[in-house]
Each structure stands twice: as structure tokens, then as C-alpha cells.
Amino acid sequence: MQIMIKRITPVPDKGIAWVTLLLRGENAEQVQKEKYPLLLSQLSELGLQMGEIDEACAERIADASGVCRAYVKGLTSLSYGDQSERGLTYKLVQKGIAKEHATVAVQMLAQAGYLREDSAALREAERSVAKHRSRRRVEYDLQAKGYDARSSQVQCYLDEVDFDEICLIALRQQCRHGMPEGEQRKKLYQKMLAQGFTSGQLKEAFAALDGQEM
8 A cells, every 4th residue: 555645734723733644555546645634743743745754653643633633622621621631631532532532632731831730720729718627628629620629839828727616607508497406416416427427526516506597
């Protein structure tokens, strides 16, 4: 089979170039055309020129194109909000991108400064705290989204949050229609315990509300 680079069409405003390959079989009538998007940086790295290439070069173009597609999809996804490297990789794979291509593309996005995990994790923690969640729940949510909940920046912020007060606010929201008694009170206690509040926080919060007129 003969493989040729038929055309290289840069699209500078999108940061990519389209590479058109022409594949000819033994029969002159067996001609196939394939188009691959490449990042301009990839185009430069591969050093492609018009003319005949071998199968190894064609495979490198196809592989780089897979990374390019993942990179563009990742960039689009990030335009809707911050994500962790692990979370973005998972999302790309779910969209049909090969994991090896997604992994490389996400690393490239991080190196380009589009992924700032520390600041993104801090903002995510702030949003979680604003929903009156326990410290354990905040850390769990961060980990579930692929962030490092034990990073110094996140831990310093959480150390400054008054989770005793958060517990009281959360309990007050649960008791808008009055403090439950008996079995219902026990169920509410267990429910909030499962949400990550400590027994000490809950005892203080229940005691505080017991002394108030709901």
C-alpha cells in the first residue's frame, strides 16, 4: 500500500491543522482518503511534509490525532468549570476517547496551565462548606471528584471553618417544623452522624436547639 500526505491545512484560530492522507492499494482504483486533526505543536514535533510516508509515520499521525481530539474535548469540558485531572480523564473516556489518549491530553492541558488542581480543589471545598456539610463529607466529596483532600491548601482552609457552627445550622434546617422527639429524634441523630458530623458536634447542636424555641 502506498500512503501519501496529500494536504496539510492549518487552522490557526483553532490551534490545529488537518492532515489529509491518501491511501492507494495495489489496484489503482483502490484509493482511500483520511483526514486527521493535529495540534499545531504536534504538527511541528512530527515534522510532516507533503509526499509519501511509511506505515509507521501514518500510525504516529493517527495516534497523535487521537490525543488532539482528546485535548480539544478536554478544553471544551474545562470551559464549563474546573475539574481534576482524574475527573477529566474519566469524563473523556466516558465520551469514547481511548484512555491512553485521554491521559496524555490531560497531562498536556495541565502543563499548559488549564488545570490548576490546588485552586480548583479549594473552590470546590468552599462550595461544599457553603452547603453546610461536615468536614468528613467535604473531604469525601473532594476525593470523589479526583482532588487531593489532604493538600495543605485545602486542610488550612478547613482548619479555619467552624464545623460546630455548620452542624448547628444543618440541624436547624432539618428541624424547621420543630424538634423531633423519641424515635424520630434518634433517626435524625443517626442520619446526621452518617453525614459525617461527630457525636460531640451533634450533642452540642441538639442541646443548643433544645434550649431555643423552634
